[in-house]
Amino acid sequence: MGKINISFMAEDTFYSLKKDIGQYLPYFKKNKTDSQWINDITSNPTYITKRYEIEDFTLKIPEGNNDRLTEAENSKIIYEALKDLPPYVLANKYFWAWIMFEKCYRVALIMMKDKKETTFNNQWLGASTDRRGFFFGLISRMYFRVALTIDETLLDRYELTDYVLENPSRFRELSWRNIVSCRHIVRGFIKGIKKVNDVYNNVEKGVIYARLAKELSTLGSIKVLDFISESEIIEFTEKIYIGLLKEKRLI
Structure with missing residues (x-):
């Protein structure tokens, strides 16, 4: 054009x-x-x-x-x-x-x-x-x-993008927070919830994503998230997400 x-x-x-x-x-x-x-x-x-x-x-x-x-x-x-x-x-x-x-x-x-x-x-x-x-x-x-x-590290560079666009609530609660400025944090968060949802057949609730984003922000107030690796963000997200799902008796 x-x-x-x-x-x-x-x-x-x-x-x-x-x-x-x-x-x-x-x-x-x-x-x-x-x-x-x-x-x-x-x-x-x-x-x-x-x-x-x-x-x-x-x-x-x-x-x-x-x-x-x-x-x-x-x-x-x-x-x-x-x-x-x-x-x-x-x-x-x-x-x-x-x-x-x-x-x-x-x-x-x-x-x-x-x-x-x-x-x-x-x-x-x-x-x-x-x-x-x-x-x-x-x-x-x-x-x-x-x-x-x-x-760009994934075979399909739009894999996480498609996952978010399929259901924007997976990202919305994070988007209101200052930590969204760091791309590795966003990607780690999305990868973490995707791994859990894939295991437990997409048992997801918007209110849980709000809690999850809050927990990640709390971690940011304790540590400098800029220096935490993406893999650490994934592990943290998985752990907290599974805990919240158990708390709600969804798994």
């Missing part, structure tokens, strides 16, 4: 949307495939072109908001297109606003379960500018789920 320059949404457009997102709900509902209406929000240019280039991409159209298979395919498409961008771009809310409206508009609307004011504010413009905000974002979280789970 060729290369394109990335852009950032202009600040005045971004904050006009964020401030009055409720009044723009009819525009989203009326324009389900075309985001050009956003160009009329302010008299200034909607986007600011940047020097970085990416391979242009087109997402597959999901059948509905629970189409996990298409979401997984699109997550990989987004990751492959954006993976070479510098961290400061990938952590910029104006960049993700451009991606949402210019490259992923139709898909993002289909993926939304509830098209309410708060949902648009959280999933399109971010509830905050920190890590938690990016994991609220419909498209940004798709990228980061892949970026944090891809593993």
Whole structure:
């Protein structure tokens, strides 16, 4: 498809949307495939072109908001297109606003379960500018789920990615915590729960993942997780996970 320059949404457009997102709900509902209406929000240019280039991409159209298979395919498409961008771009809310409206508009609307004011504010413009905000974002979280789970040491580098995308609750509770910044911790956590689930035929409950993520964070308050190996994270996760399953009498 060729290369394109990335852009950032202009600040005045971004904050006009964020401030009055409720009044723009009819525009989203009326324009389900075309985001050009956003160009009329302010008299200034909607986007600011940047020097970085990416391979242009087109997402597959999901059948509905629970189409996990298409979401997984699109997550990989987004990751492959954006993976070479510098961290400061990938952590910029104006960049993700451009991606949402210019490259992923139709898909993002289909993926939304509830098209309410708060949902648009959280999933399109971010509830905050920190890590938690990016994991609220419909498209940004798709990228980061892949970026944090891809593993070049495996025969299928997307093995852990597919496992997470199949059931995002396996990763969601960890994504809210600071330790998610360390890829080896994320991969060790996912490998640990996968090993246990494979042995016990996928006996899993979301509330247990919340407890498990908390236990891993507690370990981080005792030790410097940056210096703990991935294999140690796997062993710790297995041990605690099995203990929690026994506590709930699930095994």
